[in-house]
Amino acid sequence: MTLSRQEPNRPVRTPLGPDDGIDFDLIELLFFAYRDFTSDPDAILQGYGFGRAHHRVLHFVSRAPGLTVAELLDYLKITKQSLARVLKQLVETGHIVQVAGSQDRRQRELYPTSTGRALMLELATPQSRRIHAALGKADPEERAAIKSFLKSMVDPELRAQIDRLPGERSHDRRINGSS
Amino acid sequence: MTLSRQEPNRPVRTPLGPDDGIDFDLIELLFFAYRDFTSDPDAILQGYGFGRAHHRVLHFVSRAPGLTVAELLDYLKITKQSLARVLKQLVETGHIVQVAGSQDRRQRELYPTSTGRALMLELATPQSRRIHAALGKADPEERAAIKSFLKSMVDPELRAQIDRLPGERSHDRRINGSS
DNA sequence: GAAATAAGTCAGCCTTGTTGACATAAACTA
């Protein structure tokens, strides 16, 4: 009775490792990669009094100019109240403008200003540099494998969103009719 | 004078695309992949009254049992005050125990309990499943390229942290002397 | 014995997410 009873809250001293059937290295790699991937723009944003949330809004508005508030919420997967706060600031600072929808005038089409676009590029540049360096000497087949892996990590029903953004070099320059 | 003056805050209607010299698709892929990668454990954590911060602490304590508070902070890149809040909860709920360091008794070695270890595995399982599915039919060379890419995304001076964790199958089962 | 170090704690603040309720204008529908 006393021997079979374990001390409660005893420290477990053996580390969880690859033999436990879990892909720990990929899990950690994703954590570390994303942590540092976001660190460059975070530092720049501080100088503007903005945060990561502003970056994401500015990113999608620049990549898909003319998208509606509802479409933006669908990319970000946050509530409209969360969006409202940062969107208001981006509009007040002249980074984004809202235009009443041409077909449906209840909608607000979101566009970057030249200021907003410039900031978006400033934020994307170090990220792109980091990606370029990390891609390094990967051949086209390996690059395809990397993209395929990341895309497959996304929930299947949400992968369509990705395809709606301007894609690979040359074709598909316009995201929607508004030019 | 009037013609050369642009209306301020005019909407820019052309989307930023691949011709602007930025790797937009990889930037977005990383955002979407990480967003969904964290969604499974986030849902599970809710049922325990924990958040993503608890997950990260539990993860590293389970992977490197016996690490000190300072070492953990170095993985997470947060302040000790931020850590204190979640660590205290994990200790109070019996997921983690603290043991005075054997050499240096100022240090607190952190260990998971069996409860903590079990929760860590529960959280890691859907993530590993997602990774496994995303890896899909990638051959060993492609898998190596994916890992190499993610590792290269990490700041060079921080890559050593990754190597300190239990690595590939078979060797290196122990992270430090405590067993 | 003094100084440095590891960790814990208190207080307050910020960003960014949440819910719930309600307002307005435009579009749709019976």
Next chain:
DNA sequence: TAGTTTATGTCAACAAGGCTGACTTATTTC
């Protein structure tokens, strides 16, 4: 046309998880 639905905006309150600064305690190092 009246009534409903829809797209968006807004107010208030709250929570998680970051942050800084200041201070304490125990222990180690010099």
